[in-house]
Amino acid sequence: MPPEFDVAAGEALGRQLAQLVDKLDWFIGLRDGRRKALLGTPQxxxxxxxxxxxxEGDFARQQAALIDLKAAARSFQASVHNATEQARTAQQKRN
Incomplete structure (x- = not known):
């Protein structure tokens, strides 16, 4: 029999992933704003x-990598949320 899912750990992980997504979003915006403030337009x-x-090419690749990382974290967060909710429902049915 597989070990029981730790709902509290799932919720904690979900909160940490939400913070990661928020911080990545903030960092992406910060970098973009700083680039615009320091360099202006390409002309x-x-x-x-x-x-x-x-x-500009390096910056665009780095921003794209950060955006991909944020999307992956958001996807993982959704997976953790779904697993946590499924485990919570299963535990409620058993009780």
């Missing part, structure tokens, strides 16, 4: 040329 006088283009 700005702040920084132009191949180094700017290289930076």
């Amino acid at each position: 700005s006088d702040n920084w132009q040329g191949s180094k700017r283009n290289h930076y």
